[in-house]
Amino acid sequence: MPSIHSLPDVLISQIAAGEVVERPASVLKELLENSLDAGATDIQVQLAEGGVRLIRVADDGGGMDREDLPLSLLRHATSKIASLEDLERVVSLGFRGEALASIASVARVSIASRRPEAAHAWKIEARDGTLAPAALAAGTVVEVGDLYYNTPARRKFLKSEATEFGHCDEVFRRIALARPGVRFQLQHNGKLIHRLAAADPERRIGDVMGEDFSAQARRVEASAGSLAIFGFAALPAHARASRDSQYCYVNGRFVRDKLLSHALREAYRDVLHGSHHPAYVLFVELDPAGVDVNVHPAKTEVRFRDARSIHQFVFHAVQRALASPLGAGQGTAAYPVPDHGADVGGAGFIRSDGPKPAPVSPWHRQEQVRLDVEQRVPAYVDFVRAAADSRPDIFEAPELAAGAPAPRATEAGGSGAPFLGYALGQLHGVYVLAQNDAGLVLVDMHAAHERILYEKLKNAADGGEPASQKMLIPALLAVSATEMALALEHGADLQRLGFEVAAAGPLELMVRAVPVLAAGARVPDLIRALLDDFRNFGASDVLSAHRNELLATVACHGAVRAHRVLSLPEMNALLREMEVTERADQCNHGRPTWTQLTMSDLDKLFLRGK
């Protein structure tokens, strides 16, 4: 029988390393967080062989004294917190004081550091603790080499160099996104991968996520009390097939939180195609006392004190951002168009069939055709500029021709040319063709109409308590002890949703009334789903989700079908409705309702201007 003995320090660190140092990327994360906690404004990262052979992080932060260097490598030694009170209001990224020790136990680590006021830098080798003077400007350089050199078992779990570098790159991006004010640079095997200048948050998001993302995203901005959220959420039409591109930060710390991702999924639910995942970069700020980050060593999980209000806050902020109608100006133009396009359209459309669609008559058709031809000509930017100057009589409001920088502004700015333009005709009874400032707009009329009806039905159904049908024979429902407690605790919430629930036994619920909307559903399944949401998120959307499903079916059946011939006034009316309808970009099933072919897209098709 083995006797009990305490473990050697190195072994303890190696055990801890199992949790913290999963792969090179986790080392990089710890080092970058240390640099940021030290107040660095310029961080340079060099990797070799995916970070396995070398991770070198150099910063211009506060640095360390000669005396601190040996301490920094000890387990549970940190400058970041000193008491339990500090732990409860952690503002630094790290605080556990075990990262460097853990890393040093599985890799060859050296640290060189210099405080600004010190005469020169000192360098410590973690292996034997030897200190030597070194040359360095103010800041710290940490070098981690030969990761897992002493734990071959672990080494076997490392993936290819490209994969490990990919993970490092992901960590780098996560951190760079959170700290726009800090200059970052990343090199791999001597090649420069990223160079990010200090910038404002919006600019940094564009730099890291790519211009594509910025162009397709809507700004999310809201605050309530000590809660605030800022960021960008990509429009559903640009959702991805995988979960990458989901960046969520709580007080500057990247998290993968169940609560937040649930809130975001809910916000996207109505508009996202089933198999797709949304893309977003969101920063949630709240009082540090309201969130516990000490849940897991890697700190990507957090616990919120008031989970329910945070869930609702994030959900509403993102949903609102996604919902705003096409016409409403957003921080970013969802469909950027070349400036000349705006000019051309702005001028051309006021003339075409005007804000009041004329009745369809042979005469009208004829005029329309003639105008179409005329409108093509001004597609040449210079020409139309000249035309605008020389023939102001054609344009009812010539000053507007130049005053419409982006089509979204037209609705708000009132320049007269609607965002989706005016209908030209119908293609095979399925698509509506329209021309707007930017060029050609194609609308799937069934999908668009479906969304319009759906939003109307939802608005009509919202508000007021839901009707509730009492049961003559109450339904009994076997539940677990947790579910029973939740049901009793949330009795008032359930009643507000139209349920009447009481305990019929220690593990049995009696349902005395159900909401009328749930009539077709399996009541026990619905109640379990509700209780599950109450437990996890403090609130539930299950019922309105169920209701919306019903409404979506009604909307689908009520919407115009393909092959229904629409007149021009009808098509224009559809376009105008789309502009003021929330979430009109997608049909109820997440498919896009319209798309834009800009003049330059069309020019490319014909190799024009090449």
Add this chain to the structure above:
Amino acid sequence: MLLLKVPKNDILAPLQSVSGVVEKRHTLPILSNVLIEKRGETLTFLATDIELQITTHANGSEGGEDVAVTVGARKLQDILRALPDGTEVSLILDDKRMQVRGGKSRFSLQTLPAADYPRMAPAKTDASFTLSQGHFKALLGLVQYSMAQQDIRYYLNGLLLVVMGRELRAVATDGHRLAFGSTELQQDMPHSEVILPRKTVIELSRLLADSDEPLEVVLAGNQAVFRFGNIELVTKLIDGKFPDYERVIPKGHDKTITLGRVAFLQALQRAAILTSEKHRGVRVVLSAGSLKIISNNAEQEEAQDELEVPYQGDALDIGFNVGYLVDVLNNVSSDDIECHLHDSNSSALITVPGNATFRYVVMPMRI
């Protein structure tokens, strides 16, 4: 060999009586077939969905050896229906095929062996009684619309039959409303209760005639057998505990109003136009001398209808699912109905002056 040679209707009629049981889609192919069995001069048709089995007979079979075969019920029925009336039809069995001949038309259908056809084993008789077909059909009609449909409380997806003394009771409920009716029996019976499955009830209503011809009901273990005309219907029973219907039928409701059935029904149907598709709530507002029916839909459109009633009690405002009220008014036949109410949280009881035993209970809706 020739099974039968008769005018088309002599074979179509029995086939139609049994084919209602055959489900359109099956995982077990033989269940879409009907069993045709020749024994002496009699031809027997039998169809089943395993829960429910209907047998009927046709005469006029040719002599020869006894034989049995199964063939697609729907196809055979469609063929017979499409032949001109009065055509002499012959069914001829050769090897694995069955030929249908009528006039100059020829059809050859594939068959499956009769030995594979599932048949219900007869169970030991516990009790049996006889009443007129018309009475039983009327009793089903009074209550069957209240049965649940695909409820997870499986015992509600059917109709409770209670035999006690000289009384036969029928009860159906979907958990929100309940209908109760009863009829007299000729003989004294020991107490027993069975739940007939929904499909059995619907088939029975379809097959029973409005006549005084006798219907024999046999309760046998987990089966019930109904014999009438030349039809025998065997059904499995729902094994479950039906809710205590007597407890939910309210007694002592203090507000009673008598209403013309048709006038009330029409007022409700008018008000129903402006209820939302999914939420069919109407408010019934009772005050001295008047009963108002008010409905709103999601677009805030409103309907209001008013009936004059000889009522002098307290005012009451109560909501109902209009469908539940329309159902009962459509399925009873008297000129007047009586409505008994208590308060806006309690159930409403509807009775019919001409039928002392009928009771309909419906729970209100919070609108």
